[in-house]
Each structure stands twice: as structure tokens, then as C-alpha cells.
Amino acid sequence: MRTGTVAATLLLVAICQGAVYKVPLIRTVSRMTQMINQGKWADFVRERNLARASPVHKLGSYPQKVYDYIDEEYLGNITIGTPDQQFKVVLDTGSSNLWVPDTTCNGNACDGKDKFDQSTSGTYKFDGTSWYIAYGTGSASGFLGVDTVRFGAPTENQLVVPKTRFGQATDIAQFFAGDPIDGILGLAFTSLAVDGVIPPLINAINQGLLDQPLFTVFLMHDGAKEGAYGGVYTYGGIDTDNCGPVIAYQPLSSATYYQFKMDAVKSGSYSSTKGWQVISDTGTSFIGAPTGIADGIAKQLGATYDPSEDIYVIDCNAQASVTLTIGGKDYTISSSNMIVPGDNNKCWVALFGWDSFGPAWILGDPFIRQFCNVYDIGHQRVGFAPSKQA
Numbered sequence: 001m002r003t004g005t006v007a008a009t010l011l012l013v014a015i016c017q018g019a020v021y022k023v024p025l026i027r028t029v030s031r032m033t034q035m036i037n038q039g040k041w042a043d044f045v046r047e048r049n050l051a052r053a054s055p056v057h058k059l060g061s062y063p064q065k066v067y068d069y070i071d072e073e074y075l076g077n078i079t080i081g082t083p084d085q086q087f088k089v090v091l092d093t094g095s096s097n098l099w100v101p102d103t104t105c106n107g108n109a110c111d112g113k114d115k116f117d118q119s120t121s122g123t124y125k126f127d128g129t130s131w132y133i134a135y136g137t138g139s140a141s142g143f144l145g146v147d148t149v150r151f152g153a154p155t156e157n158q159l160v161v162p163k164t165r166f167g168q169a170t171d172i173a174q175f176f177a178g179d180p181i182d183g184i185l186g187l188a189f190t191s192l193a194v195d196g197v198i199p200p201l202i203n204a205i206n207q208g209l210l211d212q213p214l215f216t217v218f219l220m221h222d223g224a225k226e227g228a229y230g231g232v233y234t235y236g237g238i239d240t241d242n243c244g245p246v247i248a249y250q251p252l253s254s255a256t257y258y259q260f261k262m263d264a265v266k267s268g269s270y271s272s273t274k275g276w277q278v279i280s281d282t283g284t285s286f287i288g289a290p291t292g293i294a295d296g297i298a299k300q301l302g303a304t305y306d307p308s309e310d311i312y313v314i315d316c317n318a319q320a321s322v323t324l325t326i327g328g329k330d331y332t333i334s335s336s337n338m339i340v341p342g343d344n345n346k347c348w349v350a351l352f353g354w355d356s357f358g359p360a361w362i363l364g365d366p367f368i369r370q371f372c373n374v375y376d377i378g379h380q381r382v383g384f385a386p387s388k389q390a
Contacts, residue, residue: 042310063234074219074230075181077153081121084154087114087182091233092283093258095186096193097133098200099140099167109177116168123148131167133194138173149200159235161204165197192256210236213378217282218242219369221337243372243385250327252380259359260382264325270300276360280373280382284364291353303349316347337366
């Protein structure tokens with residue numbers, strides 16, 4: 001979970017394709033651009049990297065459309081309770097808990113957000129267990145409740161998951177103030193969840209609600225275009241509408257994050273074959289690499305490091321492809337996904353340097369925009385399929 005934007009508007013236009021209903025969503029102004037212009041991006045990146053490096057306490061397939069809420073960030077809709085209470089959440093493969101603000105949420109960070117009112121839900125049960133979660137962009141805390149969680153907006157073909165434990169946040173970090181997101185929906189494994197809470201998607205699988213115990217992520221990218229469609233999450237199946245055939249699956253080395261081994265990286269004349277543990281993370285807007293390697297790639301691409309903002313600046317028309325080798329197969333990320341357009345004709349490389357005691361790389365949204373990621377929970381592996389829009 002990382003950055004956000006000002007409020008967004010959902011275009012409620014349902015398109016029926018057989019038993020699958022798709023709802024386009026709208027991209028908004030890049031908050032990342034705002035943070036750079038305000039001189040806040042470097043502090044944000046440092047806090048994110050520090051948090052990432054430290055541990056933190058008929059069946060069917062269901063497509064869920066997502067907002068792009070910074071140029072490389074995405075969110076979707078869920079509802080909780082009976083009748084439905086709707087929330088916009090980050091769909092995050094890098095965490096495992098679901099939380100939304102409670103009506104008792106304190107501080108101005110909660111202002112303007114949709115809040116869960118347990119008194120109006122006929123299916124709610126009080127749990128009361130306290131929880132606290134730290135993310136790269138801040139923290140949240142509160143207590144647990146149990147209710148029906150639905151993936152998607154009421155106008156969509158919802159995946160309905162009864163008896164789901166979720167967090168009711170009474171306090172959230174100031175970072176979330178003014179952000180369009182209400183909360184976070186973690187899609188990783190139970191072993192990563194705070195307090196051992198079973199994640200909603202794992203709960204759905206345990207209840208036999210999906211055709212297959214997997215989901216596919218397709219992320220759209222239209223540069224800095226305002227009002228762009230963001231992509232789709234497909235629960236219980238592979239998204240053949242937006243993704244080509246799966247090239248290969250890579251077994252997970254750790255069923256916590258979606259973590260696996262990467263063999264090598266190359267860009268132009270630069271290459272490294274050290275081999276690393278990496279994670280696929282929809283909640284990270286750029287690609288995170290060991291600092292020395294990030295510097296080497298950036299130099300090869302002709303980018304210049306801006307220490308004041310901790311970001312690599314590059315010519316907007318540069319050729320900036322990067323090739324990752326995973327399981328002996330090459331996956332090339334094109335310039336259109338590696339270069340991020342900003343204001344005043346400036347562009348940045350979608351890459352940051354970090355040094356972690358855990359996984360060495362984070363394969364964030366640029367990689368997932370290029371290759372649909374198939375998160376096969378049942379077989380504990382991740383598959384990679386070429387995006388039809390890449």
C-alpha cells in the first residue's frame with residue numbers, strides 16, 4: 001500500500017460478457033506528481049523502504065475492476081455488511097489483512113472517508129480483538145469484527161464471502177488524509193496476516209466459492225492520461241480477455257508474500273546474474289531493486305539521480321527497457337511501463353533502490369502492467385502472461 005490521489009469518480013457502466021460483469025474505472029491526477037512538486041516524495045520513499053525492510057507485526061470466477069489512483073497505483077470496490085456498505089480499497093498482494101475505517105475513527109485522516117457502521121448491519125458480529133498494522137506509508141489500528149464481505153461494487157457480479165473477520169480502524173496514519181482510499185484489502189497468505197486473521201480471499205477459497213484457488217491481475221497503463229480505465233482483478237480464473245497464454249509458472253519460495261527466485265537482470269550493456277529472492281506486489285508503484293543494481297540500470301538508461309527527491313529523472317523519449325530472467329525465461333518490461341510521465345515535461349524511471357533483509361526485489365506495477373500475474377494460491381506459484389495492452 002503506498003500513495004494515493006484526490007477523490008475519484010466511478011463510471012458505473014456495466015458490460016456483460018456471459019457470466020462475467022466488468023465495470024470500467026477512472027484514473028485521477030497523480031498524487032506522486034503532487035508529492036514530488038511539494039518536496040515530499042523523498043521522505044515518503046525513505047519511510048516506505050524502511051517499513052518494507054522491517055517485519056510487521058455454481059462456483060465461478062469474479063472479475064473486479066480497479067482504479068488507477070496514482071499513475072502506477074490501483075484500487076477497487078468492496079462492500080461489507082447487510083445492507084451493503086461500500087468502500088474503496090487498495091487491492092494489495094503485499095499484505096494479508098482487510099481493514100476499513102470505523103465510525104469511531106479518530107483524527108482528520110479519517111475525514112471524508114466512508115466508515116463502517118456496525119449498528120446498521122444485520123449480519124455483523126463483534127469480535128473486539130485489537131490489531132495494529134504498519135505499512136510503508138503509515139499505520140492503522142483498531143479492533144476486529146465479523147461480517148459478509150463482497151468483492152466488487154453492488155452493480156458488479158460480486159464474490160460474496162460470509163463470516164469474514166476484518167479490521168475496523170479507529171486510528172489511521174496522517175499519510176492517508178485526503179487520500180481517495182478508505183482501506184486496504186490484503187490478498188497474500190494467512191501466514192503474513194496480523195493476528196493470524198484468515199484473509200477474505202483465503203476464506204472464499206476455504207468455503208469453496210471459486211472455480212480455482214487463484215486470481216489474475218491485469219493492470220492498464222495509459223501514461224498520465226486522466227480518467228483512464230485501470231484494469232481488472234479476476235478471482236477464481238485466468239483473465240483470457242486481457243492476458244495472453246501463461247508463459248510459465250514460478251514456484252513460491254515462501255507462502256507469505258508472493259515470493260520467488262529471480263535469476264538475472266539486464267538492460268543494454270548492464271547485467272547482473274547474482275540471483276535474488278523477489279516478491280510480486282500490486283501495492284508497490286515502482287520496481288524496487290538493490291541500490292547498486294538500481295544505480296547501474298539507471299546509468300545504463302541515461303537517467304540522472306535526483307537526491308533531493310530520491311528518484312531517477314530520465315528523458316521522456318528515452319529507450320528504457322529492462323529484462324528480468326525468471327525460471328530461465330526472459331521477461332522484458334518496455335519503456336512505456338518503465339518511464340513515468342510527470343509535470344513540466346519531466347519523466348522518471350519507475351525504479352527505486354532499496355536494501356532489505358528480506359526479499360531483495362519488489363516487482364511492482366510496471367512488471368504487472370507488462371505481464372499479467374496469475375497468483376495460484378492452491379499450487380503456491382505465480383504465473384506470467386503477456387498483457388494484451390502492453
